[in-house]
Amino acid sequence: MERVRTGRSGNVSLAGLLVLLSLLLAACGGGTETAGVEVSDLIVASTTSTQDSGLFDELLPAFEAANPGYRVKVNAVGTGEALKLGEKCDVDVVLVHAPDSEKKFVADGFGSERREVMYNDFVLVGPVEDPAGVAGGADAVAAFTRIAADQAPFVTRGDDSGTHKAELKLWKKAGLESPAGDWYRNVGQGMGATLTIANETGGYVLADRGTWLSMKENLPGLMIMVEGDAALFNQYGVIPVSPAKCPEANSEGAVAFMEWLVSDEGQELIAGYGVDRYGQALFVPNAAG
């Protein structure tokens, strides 16, 4: 600091700064009331694939309209992180897609109950040059076996996400306990980033259909290799965190969110999402009653 400002101009800028700070603070303030209804925050931990597909932009306004007492905030992370946030009581409800981990989450007492909401499917995507020659097949495991045998480049999310876990199951069925080698590239990133890397490097990748459809315009080097196999099924579940473990959690809101997702209104919205934009629905609702 060469000179110390004194006098009026200093006071004016100080006052300006104070005004700016108070505006910023006011902008951050919570606890709003709308039309006399007490509004509480409801924090949902979900997956990047759900967020990136745009489904939440469709569902959340409808949920908030039906339940004006809640304002939903979505924390889009990997399934692993979402469940961890639930364990630590940092979120009120989780909506993820890794049934085995979800059941364990409930069995361990972190979640109160688990309801199935919808499914979408995975697609095996690969470079248009298709070095392993797997395009057009209907058997995902056969394609995986072929890719491993040819050591064709494969990009894995490697991030403990639901998609990563599904991929590992497919490798297991193809006879590889844990694939390794130069051809198997572990990038530890989200679906969008992993697809971008596969597009740039000419690799195969397992992707959820929603993210693939919403991004494929930007991925000219990639195309679908295998789809429609039952082994590519991707079930989503919703779990409110256990009020016993997390007394501070917004349990009422969490249960309301779950009930709304499996209600006729929620299920119909899910069934219609994406039809106008992609010509097909991204998710198939399958809540059991």
Place this chain on the structure above:
Amino acid sequence: MIGESIRQAVELLLTDGEVWSIILRSLQVSGLAVLFGCLLGIPLGVLVGIHRFRARGAVVAVINTGMALPPVVVGLFIFMLLSRSGPFGSLHLLYTKQAMVAAQLVLALPLILGITVSGIGAIPREVLDQARSLGASRWQTAMAALGEARPMLIVAVIAGFGRIIAEVGAVMIVGGNFHGDTQVMTTAIMEEVRKGNFSLALALGVILLTIAFSANGVMARLEQRAMAS
């Protein structure tokens, strides 16, 4: 929780060779970026610092704004340049350490440049005028200024290194976090957070802080020596 992370950090360092290679890669990438940043930034900074020219205020404002460049934006910019569909796609530099060094260089340069400029600017005019009146050439004047501003130059290096060893946005995008190839400490931490391995992520954070602390310790010793001489 911090105690547990410190214990885990020590355990990782003792048992996990992979962690060491990630640490070395971090030091290599950020160290090279700072080195190139100094080679470019210090001479340029001396030039801008010594001379009084009309657009000087604007140049300094641009440099100072550069200090606030968001790493993600820099990463995205380099990514678009090096992408297959970008102008330099044929060089196949995307997802390499070279690309990571380039991105971090862009982040470190404004800091090194800006601090050098203000360090040189803080030298009393008389000192340089005196040197000139004693018949010093431009080159000799610049060297004299460098000598005067030496402590500030060390601050510039510390600040530049501190900024980039800790940034994740740029190296994640241009490096891709490829395991065993372009993964560095910050991208590894990010990945463990995503996986929900919070304590492992924190342990890696402890290691990263220790590296930064040691690097600063070395630089502080140099700074003291520069002040003393």
